[in-house]
Amino acid sequence: MKRRICIYLLVGICIWFFFLVAPVAARIKLVALPERGSTSIRLDNPLATLIEEERVLTLQKGLNLVDFSWKGVSIDVDSIRLTLLTHAEDVTLLSVSYPPEEPALVWGIYSEQPLEVQVRISYLLSQIDRLITYKGIAGTTETWMDLKMFLILRNFSGEDFEKAAIILDEDQSYEKSIQHGETRQLLVLDKKRIPIEKVWTFDARTLPWDPEQLDTNVGIPVSYRVENRPLAGLGESSLMAGKVRIFQEDGHGSTIFLGEDTTDVVPVGDKLEIYIGDSRDIVVTQRKMQEKKINIRRNKKNQIVLYDTDELIKATIENFKAKPATLTMIQHIPGQWEMVECNMAYTRKDAHTLNFEMVLPPHEKREVTMHYCRRNLR
Amino acid sequence: MRAKLVLLATIAVLLVCRPLPAKVDLVTLPKRDAVQLTIYNAADLTLVMETRSLTLKAGLNRLQFSWANTLIDPTSLEMLPGAHAGDLDIVDLAFPPRMQNLGLWQVQSRFSGDVPVEITYLTSGLTWRAFYMGTVSPDEKAMRVHGYVRVSNNSGEDYENAKVRMIVGKINLIDAIVNLARREHPYGRPGPPPGVLRKETDAKAPRIAEEKQVFMRAAEVMEGKPKAIKKEGLSEYFLYTIEGTETIPHGWSKRMPSFEVQEIPVTNLYKYEEERYGEQTSRSLSFKNDKQHKLGDTPIPGGIMKVYRNVGDGTHLSYEGQSRFKYIPVEKEVELDLGLVDTVIVKPTLMGFKTDKYRFDPKGNISGWDEIQEYAVEVKNTRQIPIQVVIKRNFKTPSWNILNTGDFGTYEKVDLDTVQFRLALRARETKKFQYVLTAHHGERANEN
Numbered sequence: 001m002k003r004r005i006c007i008y009l010l011v012g013i014c015i016w017f018f019f020l021v022a023p024v025a026a027r028i029k030l031v032a033l034p035e036r037g038s039t040s041i042r043l044d045n046p047l048a049t050l051i052e053e054e055r056v057l058t059l060q061k062g063l064n065l066v067d068f069s070w071k072g073v074s075i076d077v078d079s080i081r082l083t084l085l086t087h088a089e090d091v092t093l094l095s096v097s098y099p100p101e102e103p104a105l106v107w108g109i110y111s112e113q114p115l116e117v118q119v120r121i122s123y124l125l126s127q128i129d130r131l132i133t134y135k136g137i138a139g140t141t142e143t144w145m146d147l148k149m150f151l152i153l154r155n156f157s158g159e160d161f162e163k164a165a166i167i168l169d170e171d172q173s174y175e176k177s178i179q180h181g182e183t184r185q186l187l188v189l190d191k192k193r194i195p196i197e198k199v200w201t202f203d204a205r206t207l208p209w210d211p212e213q214l215d216t217n218v219g220i221p222v223s224y225r226v227e228n229r230p231l232a233g234l235g236e237s238s239l240m241a242g243k244v245r246i247f248q249e250d251g252h253g254s255t256i257f258l259g260e261d262t263t264d265v266v267p268v269g270d271k272l273e274i275y276i277g278d279s280r281d282i283v284v285t286q287r288k289m290q291e292k293k294i295n296i297r298r299n300k301k302n303q304i305v306l307y308d309t310d311e312l313i314k315a316t317i318e319n320f321k322a323k324p325a326t327l328t329m330i331q332h333i334p335g336q337w338e339m340v341e342c343n344m345a346y347t348r349k350d351a352h353t354l355n356f357e358m359v360l361p362p363h364e365k366r367e368v369t370m371h372y373c374r375r376n377l378r
Numbered sequence: 379m380r381a382k383l384v385l386l387a388t389i390a391v392l393l394v395c396r397p398l399p400a401k402v403d404l405v406t407l408p409k410r411d412a413v414q415l416t417i418y419n420a421a422d423l424t425l426v427m428e429t430r431s432l433t434l435k436a437g438l439n440r441l442q443f444s445w446a447n448t449l450i451d452p453t454s455l456e457m458l459p460g461a462h463a464g465d466l467d468i469v470d471l472a473f474p475p476r477m478q479n480l481g482l483w484q485v486q487s488r489f490s491g492d493v494p495v496e497i498t499y500l501t502s503g504l505t506w507r508a509f510y511m512g513t514v515s516p517d518e519k520a521m522r523v524h525g526y527v528r529v530s531n532n533s534g535e536d537y538e539n540a541k542v543r544m545i546v547g548k549i550n551l552i553d554a555i556v557n558l559a560r561r562e563h564p565y566g567r568p569g570p571p572p573g574v575l576r577k578e579t580d581a582k583a584p585r586i587a588e589e590k591q592v593f594m595r596a597a598e599v600m601e602g603k604p605k606a607i608k609k610e611g612l613s614e615y616f617l618y619t620i621e622g623t624e625t626i627p628h629g630w631s632k633r634m635p636s637f638e639v640q641e642i643p644v645t646n647l648y649k650y651e652e653e654r655y656g657e658q659t660s661r662s663l664s665f666k667n668d669k670q671h672k673l674g675d676t677p678i679p680g681g682i683m684k685v686y687r688n689v690g691d692g693t694h695l696s697y698e699g700q701s702r703f704k705y706i707p708v709e710k711e712v713e714l715d716l717g718l719v720d721t722v723i724v725k726p727t728l729m730g731f732k733t734d735k736y737r738f739d740p741k742g743n744i745s746g747w748d749e750i751q752e753y754a755v756e757v758k759n760t761r762q763i764p765i766q767v768v769i770k771r772n773f774k775t776p777s778w779n780i781l782n783t784g785d786f787g788t789y790e791k792v793d794l795d796t797v798q799f800r801l802a803l804r805a806r807e808t809k810k811f812q813y814v815l816t817a818h819h820g821e822r823a824n825e826n
Binding site for chain 1: 776
C-alpha cells in the first residue's frame, strides 16, 4: 500500500498569494517531497494513537508555505503539530491555514536564511490502536504462575508504517513494520513464577442463599490475586488494562484452560484480581432464622414510630474438596446495627459490610451465626 | 440466451453448494504428530494442543498457520518450542491484511534442524455431556448405575487419533469462542463497532464421510474392550481422560462408558410441600457420593439419569422416570427427583380455626391478633416397600409457635417461617399426626 500522507513544500510569497485567491480545485501544489524520517506510534493513551514523524524541510529565506495533506486516512486536524528540531532560533512558525473542503493544512514558516530544518509532525490518527492481553500458566499447586503480556497492534488506519517505533510507555518501545489491515501480536512481558493467592468469595448480596432450592449449581467465585510489586516479580510499571487468560499445568506436560477475565490498570503496589470461574465444591447455605421487632417506641396515638430488630442469620459452609480453601464471606447489614453475638471473627469493610475470612480444611462443615440488632428503624 | 442463463445458474448453485474443505495447516510441515483435545462441558470451548515437527533454518523463519472453515479462536493461538527453546525467539505473530484465517509467526532461530513445537488454541464446536442409566433392585434398596459421556464434533475439523480429555467445571468466559472465531479480523477493528462478524461458514454443515465411518468402526473393533476413563482434580475442575486416542470426524458424535457401579444403597424419599409440588408428593431416590455408597472417588458431572427397575424374574425392566441432576461434589448427598406420584399420599386437614388475643389502637381499630390453626396430617404409604417422607410447612409469618402431637418424632426448623417433619413408614403403613400452629399478626408479633 502506498503512503497516503504527503507533505508538500510551497515556496514564495507570490505562490502564497495565488494559493489564497485560487479555487480549491485549482490549488497548485509545488512538490518538494521531503522523505519521512523516523516514525513513532505512541500507544500510551488507550483512547487515542499519536503518530510522530520526522522530516527535513528545505526552507528558502522569507516566508515558506508547507502543505500537509492526507487522503484515505482519518487524522484529527486539530491535533496536528509541527515542532522544529533544529534551527529553532532562525525559523518562526507564523501561521496555520486550512484550505476549504480538503483534508490538508498549510504552515506558514518564516526563515531568516536558506536552511534545511528537521521537524517533527505529530497528529492523532484514527483506526490504529493497541490491545493488551495476558496469558498466565499456574503451577499445579496454584501458588505461582508464569505471566506473559502481549501487545496487540491493530492498524486499520489506511496508512502503512515501515520500521516504526511502537511506543507503549516511557520504558517500552519496539521497532515494527505494520501494514494497513494488519494485526500484530508481540510478547512484551514474560515473568516466571509470580506468587499468586487463590481465594473463594461468597457475597451474600449477589449469590443465592439456598442452593438446594435451585435446579442449577451455585458456584462460589474463585479468583487468583497477584500483587504488582517487586517482591512478587512485577512492580516495574503499572499493568495495563486488558484481557487475561489463565491456564494451569496439568502435571502431564500440558495445560488446561481455567478461565478468563478482564482487568483495569493495576498500579504498582496494587493487586490484580482475576476471576477464573466458580467452585461447585464449596457450598454456602444461608438462612434467616429469626427476625422480630424489639424496643418498640410509640407516639401518643400508640403508633410505632421507632423500633429495633432482633435478627439471626445462620450460614452453613461446606468444603467438599480434598484440599483446604480460603473463603471470604461478605455479609451486608443495612443501617445502624450492633452485633449481639457472632461465633466467628470478622472485619468491617465499611459501615454496612462485614468480611469473614476463613480457612476451610478439607471436607469441613462450618456454621457461622450472626445475631445482631438493627437500631432505630422507622 | 436461455441456455446461458441455465449454465450461469448451475455454476452459481455449484459454487454455493460446494462444501469448502476445512484446513488447519502449517505450510512448512503439513502434518500433526499428535493432537490433544480438552473439551469443556459448561461452555462451548475446547483447548487443542497439537504437536508438530518443524524444520527450521538458522535465522528468521516465517511459519504460516491457517484455519479456514473451522471455529478456531485466533486470539488464543500460541506456539511454544518443545526443544531448543533457548535458541528460538518467537518474534511475533501477524495476521496479514486481506487474508482471513491465517496467522504468520516469525521465529528467529539460532539452530538449524528439526524442532518439535506445541501449537495451542481454543476452538468452538466440540462438546460433551454426561448421562446415566440407573436400575433399581426390585426392593428399591439398591441401584446399579452406568455412566456415559457423549462427545460431539461440529468444529469443522476432523480430529484423528486425538487424545480426548473432558473438563467438568464452570469457567469464567468474557467472550464466546464461537464469536471470536467468526470475527472478520482476529482482534476486531479499532473503535466502534467492535467485532464485525463475518458470514457464518459451513463449519456446521453436515458432511458425507463414509470412509470415516468405516475408519471409526474399524478402530472400535480393534479396541475390543471399553476404554477406561482416568479422573483427577485440577483447580476447581475435574479432568476426565479417555484411555488411548479417539478419531472423531466433523459432524460425528461418540458415546463412551465413564463408570459402572453396582448396588449403590438408595433411600426412597417422598417430599411434600404445597408451594412446590401442589397436593401430590414428589418421589426421589437419595444417596450420597461417598465410600459408603460405593462412590466418592470423584464428583459426578451433572446430567440426566433415566431410572429403571428390575421387575418380574429380574430380566425385565420398568421405567420409573428420569431426573436431571446437578454436579454432585464428593461427600454430597443427592436426590434424584423422579417427579410427582400418587402412591404416597400426604393429606393435611384443617381441623380447627380460631382467632384470639386481639389488640386495638387508640382509635379502636384492630392492630394485632393471633390465628390458631389445628391441622391433622395423614401420611399413607400405598407401596410395598418402606419409605421416608419429608413434609415441609411454610407459615408465611416469622412470628409463630407450634404444638404437636401424634406418631412422629419432632419437627425441625428450616428457616424463620418453615418447618419440616420427617417420617419413616413401613410398607402399606399409614401414620397420622396433629399440630397446632399459632401465628401472631400485627401488634401481637411485636409481643412475642
